[in-house]
Amino acid sequence: MKKYFLLTLLFATSTGISAQNTNQPDSKMSFGVKGGYSLSNMKFFDNKLNSKSYFYIGIIGEQPISSKVGLQAEVLYTQVGGKDSYPLVQLVGNEIVEMGDIKFDYQLTQIQIPISAKYYFIPNLSASAGMNFGINVSKKVKTEQIVNGSTSHDYENIKSINLFPFLGLEYKIDNNFFVDARYHFNFIGINKGSSDTKIGFLQAGVGYKFQ
Template sequence: MKNIFFVLLLAAFTSFNAQSSSMSFGIKGGYNLSSMKFFDEKSDSKSYFYVGALAEQALSPKFAVQAEVLYTQLGGKESYPWVEVIGNEVVNVGDMNFEYQLNQVQIPVSAKYYVIPAFSVSAGMNFGINVSTKVKSSNEFTGTNKQNFEWVKSVNFFPFLGAEYKINDKFFVDARYNFNFIEVSKENSVPMKIGFLQAGLGYRFK
């Protein structure tokens, strides 16, 4: 299903590009580093990749609007001591490890301001649609177990700030930080937020 969704959006971007001389179309990919917070307790960071496509509509020499579709994984990692009662003693038998995995199709929409022709700053909202949500638990005695992670909303919202630098007419580098201002957890569950950094390389066809 996610592959069909991705192809349809790519086709839409291509169609828009053919109809407007002031619209550019491209692809991008890079590094994603995310971390989760349960209540106010921050988890260890999780790294992954992202890949996708973009369309930018120029409004003037200084302003533009950009929409993207990306695929990535968010999450975090936690470890807790695992103890057992053996005889009359409480024995530490290792750590119980948890890794949270939220596979998402993301649709960032931003307003861009060109400080100079090669450098722009942006602000916008990233709409994250969960394709699957899993939690993986493991320890050296019971092995690894993966199950559905039911606490998370189907759609998440991440406000972001970013910047882009054009290396030349085709290639660019960009980075943005998606803030954890809005909870991703469902009502009546453990409060949970996710923030993440994205940085990578892109190519514009036009």
């Protein structure tokens, strides 16, 4: 008897949700593509590196919960990191001679999965908050000069997945096109060791949702 009651309750609940979604034309999940510009900043303890520019591109999906609230998930390809330089010196006889600067480019190539909750102030303008899961597919430090026999080295002691909490805004130009921007905070360290290494970054771009 209890089994049949649970099945009946489940059927009634499913029917109610389906009927509610039918009455709300905007409740259908939407998909799209997006891309844009990324600007990241990297810190070793209190030492802030020079910013790094890159692009991002990916796909998105949004599920409305109500007329004001929605959930969004994305899959993006991008790169974050920072740049720095150190003086290169050489001992010539009894003198130390400056040979210029050696530049380091820290590159974390990532597949990012941002998941966020969105709130629509008006039908075309929304704010979002969420967490971006950055899966590192490549971790490199590159230099213009040869260092230890190569210009590219593995960036060691970096976590496989980095977490970036973020806040953002989105504006719908029409039913298909939109622009958005979000900032990812450097609250969580990206490294496994004791050194405190963090990255924060801005993403701003355009997108297209299929109807």
